[in-house]
Amino acid sequence: MPRFVTGGQLIALVIALILSTAALIVPSITATMAEQSAWLAPWMGLPVALAVAYAAVELHRRYPDQTLIEYAPRILGKPLGKMVGFLYVWWFFHVTATILQEHSLFMDSTILIATPGSVFYGSLALLGVYLLGQGLHVLVYLNVLMLPFMLALLMTGLILVSPNMDPGNLVPLISHGGLPQLLVASLGSAGWLAQVVLVSMFLPYVRPDAGATRAITAGLVITVFTLSLVTAGTIAVFNASETVRLQFPVYSLTRFVFISEFFNRLDALAVVVWVAAVTVKFGLWFFAAVLALAQLTGLRSPVGLLPAAALFVVALSTVLYDNVAQMTTFLAEVMPLYSLVVFEVGLPALLLVIALFQKKGVKG
Amino acid sequence: MKRRWLSLLVLLPLILLTSCWDRIELNRLGMVIAVAIDPAPQGSEDRVEVTAQVLKPQPPGQTAPGGQGGGAGPFVNIPVTGHGSAEAAQRVALESARTPFYGHTQLFILGEDLAEWDVRVFMERPGRGFELRRAARIIVARAVSGKELLSTNVKLADIPAEGIIDILETHYQTGFVPDIRLRDFMARLNSKTGAAIVPAFALVPRNTGSGGNQGTEMIIQAAGTAVFREGRLVGYLSPRETRGLLWEQGQVRQTVVNVPFPGSPPDLIIGLGIRRAFSSIRMEADGYRVRADIDIEVRADISEYGILRDISKPRSFSILNQQLSRIVKDEVEGTVRISQDELQADIFNLGEQLRRQDNQSWQRLAPIWDEIYPNIEVNVTVRSILRHRGTIIVPPGVMN
Numbered sequence: 001m002p003r004f005v006t007g008g009q010l011i012a013l014v015i016a017l018i019l020s021t022a023a024l025i026v027p028s029i030t031a032t033m034a035e036q037s038a039w040l041a042p043w044m045g046l047p048v049a050l051a052v053a054y055a056a057v058e059l060h061r062r063y064p065d066q067t068l069i070e071y072a073p074r075i076l077g078k079p080l081g082k083m084v085g086f087l088y089v090w091w092f093f094h095v096t097a098t099i100l101q102e103h104s105l106f107m108d109s110t111i112l113i114a115t116p117g118s119v120f121y122g123s124l125a126l127l128g129v130y131l132l133g134q135g136l137h138v139l140v141y142l143n144v145l146m147l148p149f150m151l152a153l154l155m156t157g158l159i160l161v162s163p164n165m166d167p168g169n170l171v172p173l174i175s176h177g178g179l180p181q182l183l184v185a186s187l188g189s190a191g192w193l194a195q196v197v198l199v200s201m202f203l204p205y206v207r208p209d210a211g212a213t214r215a216i217t218a219g220l221v222i223t224v225f226t227l228s229l230v231t232a233g234t235i236a237v238f239n240a241s242e243t244v245r246l247q248f249p250v251y252s253l254t255r256f257v258f259i260s261e262f263f264n265r266l267d268a269l270a271v272v273v274w275v276a277a278v279t280v281k282f283g284l285w286f287f288a289a290v291l292a293l294a295q296l297t298g299l300r301s302p303v304g305l306l307p308a309a310a311l312f313v314v315a316l317s318t319v320l321y322d323n324v325a326q327m328t329t330f331l332a333e334v335m336p337l338y339s340l341v342v343f344e345v346g347l348p349a350l351l352l353v354i355a356l357f358q359k360k361g362v363k364g
Numbered sequence: 365m366k367r368r369w370l371s372l373l374v375l376l377p378l379i380l381l382t383s384c385w386d387r388i389e390l391n392r393l394g395m396v397i398a399v400a401i402d403p404a405p406q407g408s409e410d411r412v413e414v415t416a417q418v419l420k421p422q423p424p425g426q427t428a429p430g431g432q433g434g435g436a437g438p439f440v441n442i443p444v445t446g447h448g449s450a451e452a453a454q455r456v457a458l459e460s461a462r463t464p465f466y467g468h469t470q471l472f473i474l475g476e477d478l479a480e481w482d483v484r485v486f487m488e489r490p491g492r493g494f495e496l497r498r499a500a501r502i503i504v505a506r507a508v509s510g511k512e513l514l515s516t517n518v519k520l521a522d523i524p525a526e527g528i529i530d531i532l533e534t535h536y537q538t539g540f541v542p543d544i545r546l547r548d549f550m551a552r553l554n555s556k557t558g559a560a561i562v563p564a565f566a567l568v569p570r571n572t573g574s575g576g577n578q579g580t581e582m583i584i585q586a587a588g589t590a591v592f593r594e595g596r597l598v599g600y601l602s603p604r605e606t607r608g609l610l611w612e613q614g615q616v617r618q619t620v621v622n623v624p625f626p627g628s629p630p631d632l633i634i635g636l637g638i639r640r641a642f643s644s645i646r647m648e649a650d651g652y653r654v655r656a657d658i659d660i661e662v663r664a665d666i667s668e669y670g671i672l673r674d675i676s677k678p679r680s681f682s683i684l685n686q687q688l689s690r691i692v693k694d695e696v697e698g699t700v701r702i703s704q705d706e707l708q709a710d711i712f713n714l715g716e717q718l719r720r721q722d723n724q725s726w727q728r729l730a731p732i733w734d735e736i737y738p739n740i741e742v743n744v745t746v747r748s749i750l751r752h753r754g755t756i757i758v759p760p761g762v763m764n
Contacts, residue, residue, distance in 0.1 A: 109755060114617075244757075247753065247757050
């Protein structure tokens with residue numbers, strides 16, 4: 001595999017594969033549990049995500065040229081390893097399908113209400129096939145090009161809406177007796193942040209001199225910082241009780257920008273950021289899913305699988321979610337634990353522990 | 365070579381000289397935007413009265429706000445009588461300084477009194493003349509004459525005919541008015557089995573002003589659908605009944621359907637915004653028994669939560685899906701019943717579906733369709749797909 005991803009690109013990649021969908025709905029989910037302390041939840045989820053990332057890097061050090069799907073059979077033995085690989089293929093496709101439907105539901109609910117949902121997931125899937133057909137490097141470079149603008153726009157939006165913020169909405173830091181709820185919310189946040197486990201599919205593409213650990217750590221900290229800021233901003237503007245009611249809190253936040261009479265209606269900007277960000281996030285997860293499937297089945301190149309896989313993802317996304325209520329409930333109540341326990345912490349920890357005892361692979 | 369050049373020289377002017385030798389310059393034409401046909405006034409020896417609404421060109425910046433029937437507005441109404449519409453159209457020219465031009469006519473109005481005769485007689489001329497286009501819309505003036513409709517102002521429109529067209533276009537989406545062009549009307553008039561449907565418009569009084577200067581004004585309003593059988597007006601569908609028909613035609617878009625939530629007070633309802641509706645029809649004939657299976661798929665989202673409770677969970681969505689399906693099914697079945705029992709007219713055009721799907725049976729049944737149609741067994745199944753709820757989850761003050 002060509003190892004072309006530099007440290008800077010890895011930082012951007014880590015941010016892109018988590019941030020966009022986490023910022024779309026999650027602030028209202030964490031606020032449901034932790035109220036005004038919701039902005040602390042990402043920080044409390046950070047250690048979990050870091051542990052997951054370090055496990056991935058440690059496994060990568062032992063099997064430097066291989067992805068999770070490839071070294072799982074070498075650690076667990078073929079039948080068990082292939083089964084773990086299959087589970088991961090499923091999970092990657094599951095998350096990919098969820099991203100598609102999130103995009104479609106968001107666009108349908110906000111600015112393009114009369115457009116059929118199929119237009120959104122269809123176009124995104126097509127774009128994914130095209131982008132990945134060109135190779136992973138295109139997606140990586142595209143991400144490096146766009147991410148700074150996206151973050152800058154997001155920050156600009158936050159600064160512009162800041163005159164409407166009431167810091168009092170964030171007090172008290174933690175409600176009396178609210179620590180348990182905050183911990184539950186942190187678990188939710190951790191579920192999203194630990195999506196960083198996906199880097200174990202990309203690490204074989206990272207240059208040896210990239211400083212993977214530092215880059216991933218930096219990426220995670222930036223992600224957590226942004227998520228926390230966005231959540232705090234939403235709560236400061238709307239108060240926690242209203243944030244809970246918002247389907248798309250950050251979108252609503254940008255709609256609240258008004259500076260004097262003329263500077264307002266920035267919602268289109270939020271949509272621009274979203275579309276750019278979700279394109280990359282979808283691309284990365286879709287790539288991981290297709291690559292995993294190819295490696296599981298022993299195909300040399302995943303490119304031929306792209307069209308069929310895109311069709312499958314589109315079909316899966318419509319089968320999984322009929323409406324926004326199903327999706328939100330799944331994301332709030334099922335997804336964090338389902339992802340966290342099995343795919344983000346459980347299986348990687350298992351792999352790492354066994355690998356440590358086996359002392360196989362290249363010593364680091 | 366010389367001859368060639370010479371012939372070219374002769375041919376070249378031909379290209380330059382092509383033009384219509386009987387052309388009429390634009391500033392000599394009177395654009396007729398709408399035509400209404402009514403019975404001639406009593407005492408007249410003619411049969412019909414044709415009202416042509418002609419655009420009155422005005423220098424830019426001088427458009428007078430809201431003219432009254434040939435007064436200050438950018439149009440004039442020219443009412444003339446004649447034995448047929450061709451003769452009447454001729455007489456419009458006699459009363460106008462500009463030659464009436466029907467190539468841009470967009471609206472064709474049948475007065476109700478006329479529609480009680482066999483309208484096929486009057487639909488002859490519009491199809492034959494080369495100017496009038498079949499994309500023109502047709503409406504029935506309900507309980508008024510077409511002339512009166514054309515003389516009534518539509519709010520925010522300079523020209524009544526254009527106002528009516530705008531109302532029609534907005535209304536096509538709601539499902540309360542069918543989208544019918546001359547082409548569709550003709551096709552149904554030709555049909556051996558189908559009944560023709562035409563949107564109806566009426567004038568209704570509405571109170572204006574307050575306190576001392578109270579008054580009433582007449583406003584134009586969509587008033588359901590006129591149903592024609594063999595060229596004769598047999599009755600009307602109300603707007604709600606029209607929607608029952610248009611669900612089946614897959615024409616409903618952007619309407620709001622009110623749905624009660626089980627266990628909530630009946631006056632608290634949820635407004636579901638319809639995005640699209642699709643339908644498919646399967647016809648089966650066995651002897652003289654005909655069955656129609658109508659499958660309808662409705663896509664919608666939540667426009668308004670009228671009840672103060674948490675219905676954010678997937679279960680509420682499935683309940684709302686059931687409710688919406690039931691309501692749409694009731695509307696369609698209600699209209700089917702009216703068309704079978706009261707109107708006895710195949711407004712759903714089920715005969716045409718049978719012709720396409722089971723031609724043999726259709727050939728056998730078409731001559732006696734009038735007896736067959738009221739006894740068709742119609743099964744309606746509706747599937748509703750609610751997708752989202754906009755940008756908030758629960759009503760204010762309700763925690764999820």
